[in-house]
Amino acid sequence: MKKIASLLCAALIAAAAVIPASAASTDKWIAGNGYLIDGKNSPVTVKETDKGIQVSHGGYYTDGKNWGGVAYSDKVDLDGFSVEITIDKLPDTDDDTWFSVDFLQKPQLFQVGNFADNKGIVNLIRWRNADEFQTFGPSEWKGAGTDPKNDAFNLKVGDTLKVSVAKKDGKYALTINGVESNTKYDLTGIADDGKAYLVISCSMKDSPADGFQYTITKMNGKPVVEAKKADTSAPATGDAGIALAALCVASLAGAVIVSKKLRRA
16 A cells, blocks of 8 residues: 555555646846826836747837837846747837847836936837938947948838847847847946846837837847747646645555555455
């Protein structure tokens, strides 16, 4: 009986270890407080899917305090960093449009009027009537590199946007969809440790509240959300582990009692 109970406990523990696991949760992503649309706040929705971290919002940039998008809660190492984003939905308007993947001192969208308050590298990927990207920074709102029209920036639903940054000759260069920025940025005194916050946003005049939807799929070539799979490498923990331990103890105790009764008989 003891052997049977022991085998039962082992099986229960192994089963409990098959728990879906995710490499990153929505807790790691700070949602912007939402743009104002017709004078009313339009919130940002962030959720985890099997493909990655999906962000939904709409609206138009005005000052950087009210913004749609997300920031990663931990600073990232700039040299060699990359992020991939799948475009799920774009609003159907043409006026003043951009998608922005930035590296800043704070996990907050840049402010045109006070760029020095959140220094770093900003890029505006303009895909409607522009097909270009512009870079700004590192301590003032100054366009320091505009690339010519290029089909690489003609974003559409279903496309994957890839942005990477690398250090070259002491300065940082952005590459967007395989095209490197004309300008290299000196981040001395801004990111002396080589780290900054990743901030992702987009803006378009007359955009409805649900105009934008995009999924962050990879960082540094790795999925931001792991495929949910069985993990039998470790025993159960937390409340489930405690419950299983109690069940095992009870099973073993029962086996001992039954064994003693059989012996007396």
